[in-house]
Amino acid sequence: MGGNSPCASCKLLRRRCAKDCIFAPYFPSDDPHKFAIVHKVFGASNVSKMLQELPLHQRADTVSSLVYEANARVRDPVYGCVGAISYLQNQVSQLQMQLAVAQAEILCIQMQQEQAPITTTSPVLLEEDDKSSLFLHQNDLPQFLTFSSSNNVIYDSFKKESLFGQDMIS
Amino acid sequence: MASTRCAACKYLRRRCPSDCIFSLYFPSNNPQRFAYVHKIFGASNVGKMLQDLPVHRRADAADSLYYEAHCRIKDPVYGCVGIINILHQEIHNVQCQIAKIQAEIAFIGTHAQSDQQLQIAPNLDPNFLAEQKGLSNSFDDSSTWFF
Numbered sequence: 001m002g003g004n005s006p007c008a009s010c011k012l013l014r015r016r017c018a019k020d021c022i023f024a025p026y027f028p029s030d031d032p033h034k035f036a037i038v039h040k041v042f043g044a045s046n047v048s049k050m051l052q053e054l055p056l057h058q059r060a061d062t063v064s065s066l067v068y069e070a071n072a073r074v075r076d077p078v079y080g081c082v083g084a085i086s087y088l089q090n091q092v093s094q095l096q097m098q099l100a101v102a103q104a105e106i107l108c109i110q111m112q113q114e115q116a117p118i119t120t121t122s123p124v125l126l127e128e129d130d131k132s133s134l135f136l137h138q139n140d141l142p143q144f145l146t147f148s149s150s151n152n153v154i155y156d157s158f159k160k161e162s163l164f165g166q167d168m169i170s
Numbered sequence: 171m172a173s174t175r176c177a178a179c180k181y182l183r184r185r186c187p188s189d190c191i192f193s194l195y196f197p198s199n200n201p202q203r204f205a206y207v208h209k210i211f212g213a214s215n216v217g218k219m220l221q222d223l224p225v226h227r228r229a230d231a232a233d234s235l236y237y238e239a240h241c242r243i244k245d246p247v248y249g250c251v252g253i254i255n256i257l258h259q260e261i262h263n264v265q266c267q268i269a270k271i272q273a274e275i276a277f278i279g280t281h282a283q284s285d286q287q288l289q290i291a292p293n294l295d296p297n298f299l300a301e302q303k304g305l306s307n308s309f310d311d312s313s314t315w316f317f
Contacts, residue, residue, distance in 0.1 A: 041211065041215065042210065042215070043211070043212040043214070043215050046210060046211065046212050050242075050246060053246065054246060058247045061247050061248065062246065062247045062248075064251075065247065065248045065249055065250075065251040066249075068251050069238065069242075069249060069250060069251060073238075077219060077222065077223060077231065078223065078230050078231045078234065079231075079234045080234055080238060080250075081234075081238055081249075081250040081251065081254065082234040082237050082238060082250065084254055085250065085253055085254060085257065088254060088257035089257065091257075091261055092257060092260050092261055092264065095264040095265060095268065096264060098264075098268055099264055099267055099268050102271040102272060102275070103271060105271075105275060106271055106274060106275055106278075109278055113278075113282075
């Protein structure tokens with residue numbers, strides 16, 4: 001918006017770009033594709049209503065997320081963003097399994113160290129009366145075994161109302 | 171005979187034709203499903219999207235559109251993208267935890283090896299043995315570390 005140049009939305013919709021055009025701050029004329037794709041998926045009228053229902057300081061993020069979703073839907077007309085969510089959920093599950101394996105492994109190591117007295121294989125190397133150096137000091141390991149609450153994040157995330165202050169455009 | 175209009179045609183207050191594109195995916199017993207999708211995407215866009223797809227993909231498309239619309243209504247600013255962000259963060263967190271534990275395992279392994287070496291060395295320490303056996307001499311030659 002500025003000067004005589006209509007914003008990308010007004011150009012596409014072939015209308016006069018008003019001074020208070022709701023699209024103008026978010027759909028500059030130098031990026032026509034951005035509005036085109038959002039219009040194709042959501043429709044200009046719906047986008048306008050969505051933006052009007054939100055406070056000013058949240059509209060930029062909203063537009064960014066709409067553009068992201070629209071792009072995802074054009075790339076994958078069947079699943080859109082939901083395909084990405086499904087993929088990421090699988091990734092989280094696999095990583096949590098890896099984490100569980102690693103945690104079990106370190107538990108085993110700790111238990112082995114606690115239970116097994118250390119003995120050397122060659123009697124020549126040992127003095128019978130020397131006991132002080134036979135045993136490993138018990139490791140003062142920090143506890144890495146606290147399970148995070150991540151097990152339920154996947155399910156809880158769909159219930160959460162997430163609010164971020166970050167730009168969604170990657 | 172009771173009306174058998176689909177949820178879309180009921181919502182749009184029109185006659186539901188026999189080949190209505192919405193009827194299979196927006197049954198009349200779930201009016202919210204179409205209401206959400208229509209609010210976010212618009213009936214016209216949804217109709218076009220479904221028509222552009224082969225028949226066997228339309229059910230999944232309708233489901234995903236409903237899911238996205240639902241997310242957007244719950245979170246008008248970020249919609250589905252908010253969930254994607256949460257999942258990315260979770261992946262990062264779990265990866266960090268795994269890296270921490272793997273580093274700890276590697277550290278324990280290294281520590282265990284060096285401890286074993288330390289246990290052997292005192293017994294071969296010539297000064298130590300000299301004390302134990304009442305000998306006073308210290309050994310300078312490292313070759314005498316081995317009996």
